[in-house]
Amino acid sequence: MSARRAGAHGTVPTRGRRGRRIALWTTSTVVVLAVLAAGLVYYRLNGNLSTFGSDGVSKDRPDAASADAQGRVPVNLLLIGSDSRDGANKDLGGGQDDGARSDTAILLHVYADHRHAVGVSVPRDSLVDVPPCMLPNKTWTKPQTDVMFNSAFSVGNTAQGNPACTQNTVEKLTGLRIDHTMVINFQGFADMTKAVGGVDVCLPKAVYEGDLDPNLGRRGKQLFKAGHQSIAGQQALDYVRIRHGLGDGSDIGRTKRQQAFLSSLIKSVKAKGMNPVALLPLADATTKSLTVDEGLGSAQKLVDFAMSLKDVDLHDVKFLTVPWRYQGERVALVHPDADQLWAALKADRTLDGQDTTPASAAPSSSPSASPAATVDGAGIRVAVYNGTATAGLTGRAAEALEAAGFTVTGRANAASRTHTATLVEYGPGEKAEAQKVAALFPGATLEAGxxxxxxxxxxxxxxxxRGATAAPPVPTGPLPTSVSQARSADDDACSDLTYG
Known part of the structure; x- marks a missing residue:
């Protein structure tokens, strides 16, 4: 018999067949190990994630978006950056007070075609109305009028913040239903930038320690050079937090740099490949510092959501700040520009006036469906008074008036707070203009003075x-320049980085 052993049936396996068997077993082992490893990663990620309960989300919410003819729906994701000093965040530059504030807030609208997206920044100092929000003891606050936007996240004064209250506030402000909310703190942000191997940014001039901390009392060492550079970790945090020494030193200028940073971050992620293998390390780096709504409360759901964005082209990812103006030391939102922006997103129209929804799926409308669409208030000045004990009415009414083109000259409480019916008073020769005001408030009484x-x-x-006004009309063309001039994710990192 040959020195080579015969097989079970007297055949002698060739070296090639034996090699294929070894390769098959090796490949099978690698696949099994890979599956087990992925399972362990998902298990760890699920353990990392924190969620906030839906019990704090308002019951009075905008309707969910409808699916188009192909069954696709747009998605509204609220991104909140928390400056909590809890845990490791204190060492990274978290807030110096107890509790947490929303240092950054971006409403990301992903269109139904999942090929376009718009991120809208809401300045933290914006004056808005905050609806009732749930406290840690499960009681609800009273509504607040004309308060700073970032105060909503602080309701309850906890280290985790109140993402449900911020979500309620954004839904009231925009009329858009928020599908998912995600909160990331300083630690998670730093880890995320390390996981992608750094992010390309740019600065118009060199930045020093004294620019980051004006209380330092000296210039300090250089933190950033002028021009392009790749940053990660603490440097990335410093970049998105710098206000002083650039432009007018405002939070608005910082918002522009945050939008530029997110654009570069998206580039980095897409360059590595939008697939689960590439996304899992990024998710692993961030989930320990991530709080999400229950609908995103698993690693699989997070990765699935990220994968749903893989076909969005960089040029079709836009960033802008909601139209605004200074009001003393605070920020007021500009109407009707802001209302037209929200109406366009609700209708799933792009900033250049394009409709991404197939014509067969577009909702039917008629001129009588929206009173705001038939009322032209241009040149008509109106003072708004709250004749009830219910807070927040003047803001809501003023927004509706401004969306229809009226000029609101003031907001205040009426001398009497016991009015049962809405009243429009007008002077000599102003009846026609007053009738236009009343048209927005069905059932309102006209009275000459x-x-x-x-x-x-x-x-x-x-x-x-009763008598609440309809939503602003859906824009049929390009939006105002305050809205349409947005940053694309493929813009140069050195463009449009400051304000003033």
Whole structure:
């Protein structure tokens, strides 16, 4: 018999067949190990994630978006950057007070075609109305009028913040239903930038320690050179937090740099490949510092959501700040520009006026469906008064008026807070203009006076939701330049980095 052993049936396996068997077993072992490894990673990620409960989300919410003819729906994701000093965040530059504030807030609208997306920054100092929000003891706050936007995240004064309250506030502000909310703190942000191997950024001039901390009292060492550079970890945090020494030193200028940073981050992620293998290390780096709503409360759901964005082209990812103006030391939102932006996103229209929804899926409309679409308030000045004890009415009514082109000259409480019906008062020769105001508030009473000027006094009918105005009309063309001039994710990192 040959020195080579015969097989079970007297055949002698060749070296090639034996090699293929070894290769097969090796490949099978690698596949099994890879599956087990992926399972362990998902298990670890699920353990890392924190979620916030849906019990704090308002029951009075905008309707969910409808699917198009192909069954696709747009998605609204609220991204919140927390400056909590909890845990390791204190060493990375977290807030110096107890609790947490929303240092950054971006509403990301992913269109139904999942090929376009718009990120809208809401300045933290914006004056907005905050609806009732749930406290840690499960009681609800009273609504607040004209308060800083970032105060919503601080309701309850906890180290984790109150993402549900911020979500409620954004839904009230925009009329858009938020599908998912994600909160990331300083530690998670730093880890995320390390996981992608750094992010390309740019600065118009060199930045020093004294620019990051004006209380330092000296220039300090250089933190950043001028021009392009790759940053990660603490450096990345410093970049997105710098205000002073650039432009007018405002939070608005910092918001521009945050948008540029996110654009570069998206480039880095897409360059590595939008697939689970590439995304898992990034998710692993961030989930320990991530709080999400229950709908995103697993690693699989997070990766699935990220994968749904793989076909979005960089040029079709836009970033902008909601139209704004300074109001003293705070920021006021500009109407009707802001209202037109929200209406366009609700209709899933792009900033250049394009409709991404197939014509067969577009909702039917008629001129009578939206009173705001048929009322032209251009050149008409109106003072708004709250004739009830319900807070927040003047802001809501003023937004509706400005969306229809009226100029709101003031907001205040009426001398009497017991009005049952909404009243429009007008001076000599102003009846036609007053009728236009009343058209936005069905059931309002008209009353002639002897003094010039038009005033709107809101009654209990308006507070109860009766006579509430319709949403602003859907824009049929490009939006105002305050909205349409947005940054694309493929823009040069050195462009549009400051304000003032």
């Amino acid at each position: 002897t003094r010039a000027g038009i005033s709107l006094t809101l009654g209990a009918d308006y507070a109860a939701g």
